[in-house]
Amino acid sequence: MSRKLAAATLSALLLSTGWLGMTGLTLLVGFVPLLWISGSYDGSRRSWRGMFGWATLTFVLWNALTIWWIWNATPVGPFAATLASTTLNMIAFMLFHTVSKKAPAALAYTTLAAAWIATEYWYTTGEFSWPWLVLGNGFSHEVWAVQWYEYTGVFGGSLWVLASNMAVFEALRRRTLRRSLAAAAVVVLPLAASLAIRCGWKQPDEGTVRVSIVQPNVDCYDKFHGDAERQQRNIAELLHEVPAGAQFILLPETAVPEHYWEPSLSDAPGGRTPGAFWLELTDSLRTAHPEAMLVTGANTLRRYEAGAQTPTARYNRLDGSYYDIFNTAVGIDSAGRVSLHHKGRLVIGVENTPTWVFDVLKFLVIDLGGTLGQIGMGQHGTAFGHAGATVGPAICYEGLYGDFCGDFVRRGAQFLAIISNDGWWGDTPGYKHLFSISRLRAIEHRRAIARSANTGRSGFISARGDVGQTLGWEQRGVITADVPLSSQETFYTRYGDYIARIAEYVLLLCMLYFVAYRVKRRNYLVK
Numbered sequence: 001m002s003r004k005l006a007a008a009t010l011s012a013l014l015l016s017t018g019w020l021g022m023t024g025l026t027l028l029v030g031f032v033p034l035l036w037i038s039g040s041y042d043g044s045r046r047s048w049r050g051m052f053g054w055a056t057l058t059f060v061l062w063n064a065l066t067i068w069w070i071w072n073a074t075p076v077g078p079f080a081a082t083l084a085s086t087t088l089n090m091i092a093f094m095l096f097h098t099v100s101k102k103a104p105a106a107l108a109y110t111t112l113a114a115a116w117i118a119t120e121y122w123y124t125t126g127e128f129s130w131p132w133l134v135l136g137n138g139f140s141h142e143v144w145a146v147q148w149y150e151y152t153g154v155f156g157g158s159l160w161v162l163a164s165n166m167a168v169f170e171a172l173r174r175r176t177l178r179r180s181l182a183a184a185a186v187v188v189l190p191l192a193a194s195l196a197i198r199c200g201w202k203q204p205d206e207g208t209v210r211v212s213i214v215q216p217n218v219d220c221y222d223k224f225h226g227d228a229e230r231q232q233r234n235i236a237e238l239l240h241e242v243p244a245g246a247q248f249i250l251l252p253e254t255a256v257p258e259h260y261w262e263p264s265l266s267d268a269p270g271g272r273t274p275g276a277f278w279l280e281l282t283d284s285l286r287t288a289h290p291e292a293m294l295v296t297g298a299n300t301l302r303r304y305e306a307g308a309q310t311p312t313a314r315y316n317r318l319d320g321s322y323y324d325i326f327n328t329a330v331g332i333d334s335a336g337r338v339s340l341h342h343k344g345r346l347v348i349g350v351e352n353t354p355t356w357v358f359d360v361l362k363f364l365v366i367d368l369g370g371t372l373g374q375i376g377m378g379q380h381g382t383a384f385g386h387a388g389a390t391v392g393p394a395i396c397y398e399g400l401y402g403d404f405c406g407d408f409v410r411r412g413a414q415f416l417a418i419i420s421n422d423g424w425w426g427d428t429p430g431y432k433h434l435f436s437i438s439r440l441r442a443i444e445h446r447r448a449i450a451r452s453a454n455t456g457r458s459g460f461i462s463a464r465g466d467v468g469q470t471l472g473w474e475q476r477g478v479i480t481a482d483v484p485l486s487s488q489e490t491f492y493t494r495y496g497d498y499i500a501r502i503a504e505y506v507l508l509l510c511m512l513y514f515v516a517y518r519v520k521r522r523n524y525l526v527k
Helices: 002-019 025-029 032-039 045-072 076-102 105-125 135-139 154-174 177-200 228-239 276-288 355-364 396-400 402-410 429-445 491-495 498-526
Strands: 208-215 248-250 256-261 293-304 322-333 338-342 384-386 389-395 415-420 449-453 458-461 467-471 477-484
Touching: 002 025, 002 032, 002 045, 002 135, 025 135, 025 154, 032 045, 032 076, 032 154, 045 076, 045 429, 076 105, 076 498, 105 154, 105 498, 135 154, 135 429, 154 177, 154 498, 208 228, 208 415, 208 449, 208 458, 228 256, 228 276, 248 415, 248 449, 256 276, 276 322, 293 384, 293 389, 293 415, 322 384, 322 389, 338 384, 389 396, 389 402, 396 402, 396 415, 396 429, 402 415, 402 429, 402 491, 415 429, 429 449, 429 458, 429 491, 458 477, 467 477
Parallel strands: 208 248, 248 293, 256 293, 389 415, 415 449
Antiparallel strands: 208 477, 293 322, 322 338, 384 389, 449 458, 458 467
């Protein structure tokens, strides 16, 4: 038992390092101890229950080691995320374990790869989504090793991890030259391919735009209950530090305090005049940065007449109408022209919570983006055009979704801006890894990224995933760089999460084949 405990613990540790600011290459052998535990059991029900316990321990430890920091913002968060994530992990692994005891190894391993990737995809695309522990995300600190994400996305990374673990485990178990060479090939060839792509890839010569990133450094817990006037003055002062010639100026998610009514960003529904601070921002651009577009986060409101409301709309008792609250990226230029993008991937349990659930559980959660409960959801990425260039303004959590970020690119974005307010968790691995995951989005779509976070980390990321100038935790200031543009689409941009979609069909075929195999086997034994 002590050996199995050590193996389960070792698996959890090897799976966790990529999310803790260390190397993600340990993922390539992270499942090997757990596979050894599975191999040590027979096909009895008692053994199945034993394997269930060790697998549960492994995946709970993996979650605990990598998402404990959510506790700083919401005590219920780590437990809810661990429950959901572990359940899906267990479905995949226990399917493999069951098949491995009653069918050929090839079918068992195929089932593991297909089931794992399919459950990752379900967790990514479901209404309540938390794709933090998608295995391919673990390589965000080794972007040199996964340059082929431009063809596969992070689900290609998950497939590599699973294939590597299977090959290494079989090499250790069989101890033959053929198995050892196969394992080495599975591990090394993707690394070699990545290095070749990295060396051969060149940024398209389509010009640059000058981008300034503003990091206001406003305490997250004071932001929505503090002095709005002070926050406005802080933004105004920082805009004075933006150098002349900037073409895009980025402020973080929900940087502009208060709520404003669409489409004119007015203080009252139906108003045609923008709120006072928006007028001030427009005047500031006109005076100091006439060629610039300001891209900033804000909470906006949209009104509906009764009968035309959306499922997420709230009732307005004053006039019987309905309204949605959106977490919005606003683009505004010196002429006062406004572009809007509504956040389309919402934070689970906070922005994406049915009202009745939130009313019961509101004492357990805090605001992770400016608005509590169920808010309006954008349907796709929206690109903002300005100064002959087009930017895709992703909002915080949207940066976790490769295919959703691809929507900005498919709509013409030549570079990506990620605006975020992710200081809720304090100075922990959480906000750091959210920044590093942005490096994978850059590779997937070959788009340079400018990222503005409220309290850090803000910075520039090249289309190869290399990190440029940054502002760290709780640094207030402005950084500026020339960001290269590209209009080319990668294979992944065009086809999205095709590997995960294929995995769903492969899983179905595996289950059908397993049933047919068992029926045929039983009939053979009866005869």
